[in-house]
Amino acid sequence: MGNRDTPPAKIGWAALLSGTNGVRSLALAGGVVLHAINVYIATTILPSVVKDIGGIDYYAWNTTLFVAASILGSALSARLLISMGPRGAYIFAALVFAGGTLICALAPSMPVMLAGRLIQGLGGGFLFALSYAMIRLVFDEALWPRAMALVSGMWGVATLIGPAIGGIFAELGVWRAAFWSLIPVVALFALLAAAVLPKRNMDGGERTPLPLAQLALLTAAVLAVSAGSVSPVLARNIVGLAAAGILTALLTGAESRARHRLLPRGAFRITTALGALYATMSLLAVAVTSGEIFVPLFLQVLHHQSPLTAGYLAALMAAGWTLGSIASSGASGKGIGRAIVAGPILGLAGMVALTILMPTESGGGWLALAPICVALVAIGLGVGLAWPHLLTRVFQVAPHGEQDLASASITTVQLFATALGAALAGMVANVAGLTDPGGIAGTANASRWLFGIFAFAPILGVFTALRVVRLHSKAREGSQVSHNAGLS
Known part of the structure; x- marks a missing residue:
């Protein structure tokens, strides 16, 4: 388990990004890049898509079905890894993803678009989960937090590329070309995986029946x-x-x-370390998803931004996530606990600010947009500060013999929370007037209710994060007592 070529003393970024580790890091990061770029392309072009082929009632379904299928892909990823090995699994996932992208590019109506998003989601779930699962297989445990931060940080790369691709093609009136442009990228990463990933599963896992x-x-x-x-x-x-x-x-x-x-044993009980970790991860993911889906639409309608600008502004949450992940990846001791608790606190501050700022129509000047941008960054920054440490602790506290399950569960839990958040966000927005009466008034009311209601997610997250820290402290104290008793 892990890459034993890395000396225990080498635990910094240089150890992760040099030599064999560096090539493997690039391959794993690529899987998340593919998934994440697609998310931001789709989010940015959706307003243009519904103008062209209709289906605004199913606006949130583009994300919900994509993420629901990603859950299936995530859950199947461990079996795929065992059956086909890292190289074969990655290439197969890329092919599925490319097939769904092709359907989206050709979609004449919203039902066909949703079918394409479903297949895209399955391939994206494979790629997403495989990238995380292989961290435990190819790196030493000391490198896990930085590897997690690197892979999570690829969402930041996507924030630069995804909105640009989606926004430019949307403004040119050729949104379909945004999907076409993804296919060469998929091919490039598939070739990279074929060149650098091992053919066989180095962990020698056993195939088990699917739940x-x-x-x-x-x-x-x-x-x-x-x-x-x-x-x-x-x-x-x-x-x-x-x-x-x-x-x-x-x-x-x-x-x-x-x-x-x-999921591993104890996942559904908040009294366990795993349960508290999953609850905190879910609440942070819900807070991001609820806003991220509709932010481009709100910015275009209420603040009169172009598709390109709105896409980039919406991606500020992911940029904050990346900055937070990198900034906190080297934390240790009590610093880890502070980072975990800071996550939902920053998320709450950002959601409250958006509840106040977003519904107020503006001419799109930066005086009105700057506070909104700060709020979006704050939400993402909070998630980023906590995320690498939450994920690392999932690996650490997983019951003996369930490490593979814990690897797959990370993306299963995140994607389930994302899909549920997207569905609930669509529900709140529609009830609050997004489609009826629609227009400026309906969109403003939808944004107010959306951010106001979903501010409760980070509020609950503060309590679950505190529980994560307390349970970890108790476990360490218990371990220290046992160690001292053994010495005596």
Whole structure:
């Protein structure tokens, strides 16, 4: 487990980015780049897409279906890695992703577009999860936080490329070309993977049956919220939420009885270290997703920005995420705990600011946009500060024998939270007037309610983050006591 060529003393960035480690880092980072660039391209061009082929009621479904399929890809990634090895798994994932991208580029209507996004999501989920899962396989544990920060930091690269591609093509009136431009990028990374990734799975994992029942319940819960989110009728929204609640309860029960699990033991109990970690990760992901989907639309309608500018401004959250990840990756001791708690606090400050600032229509001048930009960066920065350490602790506290499951669970949990956040965001926006009455008034009201309601996610995140820190401190104290007893 891990790359044993790296001396234990070499734990800095130089150890990660030089020699064999450097080439492997580039390959793993590439998987996330593909996934993330697509996210920002799609987010940026969606306003243009619905103007051309219609389907604004299904606006949020573009993200929900993409992420729901990514959950399946994430859960299947461990099996794919065992069956095909790192090189084969990566190439297969890239091919699936390219197929979905091709469908999106040719889509004549929103249903076809959604089908393409579904296939894209499956391939993206493979790529996303494989990139994280291989960190544990090819690097020493001392390098995990920096490797996590590097891979997570690729969202920052996507913030530079994705909105530019999407925005330029949207302004030229050829949004389909944004999808076409992705296919050569996919081919390049597939060739890189073929050249640098090992053919065989170095961890020698065993193939286990898929937790099909849990996967079906997980996906159904997301789709239930999504189905309810399309309607502006509150009663239908409540039915969708109730169905999702029932399906989630069934999922929890199925996991507790299952021989083959979707998540490691203790994942659904907030009293455990894993449960607290997953809860904090989910709440941070929900806070980002809820705003990120609709920010380009709000900026174009309420603050009269071009598609290109709106796409870049929306990507400020991801840029903040990258900065936070890199800044906190070298933290140790109590600094890690402070970074974890700072995450939801910064997220809360940003959400409250957007609740006040975003609904107020402006002429698009920087005097009005600057505070919005600061709020967007604050939300992403908070997630970035906490994220590498939350993920590293998932690896560290996973029950013995469930490390592979823990690797896949990172993306499963993140993507589930993202899909649920997207579906709930669509529900809140539609009920608050995005489609009826629509226009300036409806969009302003939708933005106010959206950011106001989702500010509760980081509020809860503060409490779960504090629990993460307390449980870790207790575990360390217990370990120290046992060590001292052994010495005596």
